[in-house]
Amino acid sequence: MIEAHLQKLRVRDSISKDEEHAILELVSQVIDVPQDRTIIRHGEEINQSMLLLSGWLARAKDLPSGQRQLAELHIAGDFADLHSFTLKRLEHDVISITRCRIALVPHERLRGMTERHPHLTRVYWMMTNLDAAIQREWTLSLGRRNALSRMAHLFCELDVRLGLIGLSQDNSFDFPLTQMELAECLGLTPVHVNRTLQELRRRGLLEFQNRRISIPDIDGLKAVAEFDPAYLYLDRQPR
């Protein structure tokens, strides 16, 4: 079940057998979480992090007005809140988009890792920096891309990230977000998300039915998105 996580790490650096063992030792227990729950509430003190084994999670930030922005989507293999290890509490919520299986990692053990495994520490440090890079790309999308290319960009990103862990085949993958949740990712209204989806469909760039995305023309979609995967840091290097 933790394979996706190791795969994700090994795209960016080599992980020794020893380190793999150390990673497995980090997990204290595995839990299941139902769909549509707030798993971590902003401001709460946190003493464990959540490694997502299956399902989808999201980071959500709310405004007093009730408006909400999703700041990142997490898929199998992602640490949803590794940053809470050093931050001790979060300023955003973590919510479950689907039913999820989650491995819990006590901060105590992560602390042990920083004492005994400097390389692994650097790898996990890098993972939080990778999250930040994805975030930064979303910032660029929200600030400068229009609705169409913003949405195209998100689907390009997810196709790559899901591909790395074998959850996208032939540019086709399950996508459990409702149009409303998609709107919360993209800084749009649900109505406009619907229009924009139709426009992508009309151009033959995307199909979306039964909670499943297919991208018949990935190059066309990348062109609309001006997609450059450099920000996903897909090269294996000693960190």
Add this chain to the structure above:
Amino acid sequence: MIEAHLQKLRVRDSISKDEEHAILELVSQVIDVPQDRTIIRHGEEINQSMLLLSGWLARAKDLPSGQRQLAELHIAGDFADLHSFTLKRLEHDVISITRCRIALVPHERLRGMTERHPHLTRVYWMMTNLDAAIQREWTLSLGRRNALSRMAHLFCELDVRLGLIGLSQDNSFDFPLTQMELAECLGLTPVHVNRTLQELRRRGLLEFQNRRISIPDIDGLKAVAEFDPAYLYLDRQPR
């Protein structure tokens, strides 16, 4: 000159004399950089990080169309690209807004720190997570706040961050960005930035002349911004 940096760290955790010494040892040299230069170009291999001693830097992301988004502003005491230590290259540029004095920190020495100073490692890990939290707040601004409250929010943030290092007194501070650069932060056009500034002025919330900001009514400004500083993690805690 490195005082601002130590101050910034000590807002969030205690730093021992020993660690302070280790921090000073990280710096290999100090350089000056003129205004309006691209100091780090995206994609280049990097083997040192930049600790800003004075002046302003920004992280910039460009689109092929020539549009640009500033993703973060850096002031004295900030590490502008600590994340390049684990990422090895960046997917954004780092540019100088003003003339800057910068301490260079070879990645080799940061690596040494991760081997010998686990606590300091966690503190610096936290600093990159703090950058990400600020980024996340900008994401929320761009996705959900309108021009007025987005701009108000930025000035509230800067007032706090500059205050921590003694560069904002009585809610008044030097602000070297042009209206065009401000527009690139806020995802607006320069024209609309101008109008929005005027609106803040008209409401008696802000004065802006001679590259200097004064906030006569900080509570009013915070109200317009719906500003909550939780995302700046201003509490001292063992990390």
Add this chain to the structure above:
DNA sequence: TCCGTGCGCTAACCTGGATCAGGTTCCTCA
């Protein structure tokens, strides 16, 4: 079987911010 609810979809209308096309002020340098 009927009712309620969540989601996708549509149409009509509205508006915040973009765009375009200038103007003004002020500084620098010849």
Add this chain to the structure above:
DNA sequence: TGAGGAACCTGATCCAGGTTAGCGCACGGA
């Protein structure tokens, strides 16, 4: 002293995306 340029400011017009309101369908529960 005057030409050129950078930054700031202004008004008129436009349009991407928001808002409002309502339809239809699938599904689950009583």
